[in-house]
Amino acid sequence: MYSRLLKGFLAVLLVTTVAGAPASNGRVRARQSCPDLLQRRAWHTLTDDQKREYISAELCLMRTNSTTGLPETRTLFDDLLAVHQTQSMNVHGDGWFLPFHRLLMHAHETLLRTKCGYTGSQPYWDEAHEAGQFTLSPVFRADDTGFGGDGVFQDGDTDPIRKCIRDGPFASYKLHNGPGYSNTEHCINRAISDPYSLLSSQVNIDYCLEKPNFREAWPCIEANPHKGGHAGVGGEMDNAISSPGDPLFYLHHTFLDRVWWQWQERDLLNRSRDIAGYTTGSEPAGGWVLATLDDELDMKGVIPNERIRDIMDIRGGALCYEYI
Template identity: 55%
Template sequence: MPLLLLLITLTFTASLPHTKRQSCSSPIQRRAWHTLSTRERLSYLDAERCLMSRPAQTGAEGAVSRYDDLLGAHQHQAGWIHNTAWFLPWHRLYMRAHERLLREECGYDGAQPYWDEPRDAGRFSGADIFDAREGFGGGGEGEERCIRDGPFTDYRLHQGPGYAYEEHCISRAIDDNVSSYIGQDAIDECLSQPDFQRAWPCIETNPHTAGHRGVGGVMDNAVSSPGDPLFYLHHTFLDRVWWQWQERDLQRRLGEVTGGVPSFAEDGHWVGISLDDVMDVHGVIPSVRVRELMDIRGQALCYEYE
């Protein structure tokens, strides 16, 4: 399958020890959006709107709401979490941060759902996730492609596009052709990769890029894409794909991370990823080390997939 995005495969590698499993006792279960009941869908959407109404706390530039705090964390670290080996572990923590805010600050009693995108590949425009009453609203209209129906029509973003800080709407430009690149064949290709060095670039190319560009608008900007609430269902799906890949050789892959990340040094050199690298979400929730993010059923995460 042709790639939508050319990634530079990095040559840094590390031989890392297996992590010791310390499972939580009651992991919450993440389920596909289309399997949720009407009550469960509306409860999730209400909790998201709650985050959009609560005042910001982190001091992130441009942030007005708790929802903006999350967007600010992604915007602030975009250069280190894309096209690098941090892509999967950082976004795993980011999805957990969003899930925790929904549950701890907005009374949501469910888990973070995911969008089973291969089910809708090639026909995003007809997907039930875009329903105006029980979903996220549909595509955009007009010159700015602002969404015109659904629960988020009136929400104004204050961060983005990209690294800018401009007030704008949630926009979409759904592209069925691009969405075809997130079909099951693309997922199977990634699941078949023999090691992390090849698995994470695979996941970040077709599945990741097709989901973003298939929705378009705000989602098509790598830096500020969390402005569209669909971002969290898309990336939770990608996290599920990583977990499915891990499960194929779980004992080894709980400790397998290879590849490079940019250092914070002025010369901009790259260093190899380590299980002891610290993942930070700009103070939204406490920082953790990569090793704590390898097992979704561990104490730091405590969830599982349906």
């Protein structure tokens, strides 16, 4: 599904802009200083106890009641999925892609810490380190330090939605949102592909890091590195709408956020103000609308909305973390 969507997304005309119309009247948190930076680390560098704490907190989200009232949501985990699902066509293939997912990763991290007692930070999956050999990655361990392995068909079934993970901490969880825009109870499904995972290679990352501006860097990151994680894991993760149904979504998009930050750090003064593209992946009836720093990203009440300008520097404003 991602490959089909990307063809349309990346054909969109991109226009660079760093200013624009005021934000909407949604709930936006006031800008604040950053006391202590959370340190986000690669999953494979965490201790087993740190991995267990993270997975335990994720399981907590899966059993804690929903607060958003979004369709079919029952848990906080569902809430985060629905924030993505209900806005998917506005946050892929356009200038909101990287900012929206940066804020969604922050929302996930915030819920883990405030609702489930997690004391760590949001880890990332260093996919470049494991490109071409996802099947050997420690993220797919079947014990309490991993996310379970590949999906498995049963009884001759060939419907991808039922290629369910059969081991690991999340094997019994039933999703209520998705696949896609539908809302049907189903398992977390996977179809791991080492060939697709090669798209997350360091060569492809470096190619994006060399881009001179956001207008070129964002679609580069959204193409190969983005698809490498989604198609490399496959199943629910390869559904552009409902991919947060696999808990690995958050490690994957935190990895992409790190790539964006690495690109920003090369010229932070300018790149913390550089935004480009439109606010939708396809042209709306009223015509294209340029993305601006004052655009407000909607978290549907999970956490306060934020303007893009307030999340451009991860070490201050609405955010407070760094990558190690």
